[in-house]
Amino acid sequence: MNFTICTIVAKNYLPAARVLGSSIKAHQPGARFVTLVVDHTGPSDEDFEVLGLSDIGIDPDEALRMAALYDVMEFCTAVKPWLLRALLQTSDVVAYLDPDIKVYAPLDDIADLAHEHGIVLTPHVTRPMPRDGLSKSETEVLLAGIYNLGFIAVSNEARDFLSFWMERLKRECISDPANMRFVDQRWVDFVPGIWDAFILRDTTYNVAYWNLDHRVVTRKNDCYLVDGEPL
16 A cells, blocks of 8 residues: 655744654655645755645645735645645555654554545544633634644545535635634534544544643653553
């Protein structure tokens, strides 16, 4: 199975992509790692594959309009489905990871699940959140969206979903929590009701500050454990 892992940055975030890429090389050496740099021009001297907007099949005029409409975070998230669709032309499965993620173990399970189900998502929380008045709160999760789009994995079965996502992200990939919008995430709340998505509830995946209230993270020798299992 051809497995590609990708991320999206502007040039100022390339150091984060280097950390992500190094961790993928260490734990998933057979995977292709691709970074879309939205302000990329000319050759790259990175030790991973770098693409520009002209490489992902987005209409150049449309890309310019989106770049003018959005701030850098909105724009980097808005072009995500175009990158996934382009990479699926040569890969069986493509996983997107935000550039501020680090990989600590192989991701073969993700590739297998995406190949079987078409779409793999991780929810922000996998257990009820404590109502202790602290952040993150249930309200903040509801405003941001149920699923964390710092991660998604897709196969070619997801092409209808990617078309749906593209159409909405052209103009409505905005950060406006007061109106229940948070870039690309809120649109994915529709996905499990429409497509056969797999919801990955394994607590060793996508560990972050918003779910540490119900994950026990420990360290044993040089290995991090989550609820007793390797991160």
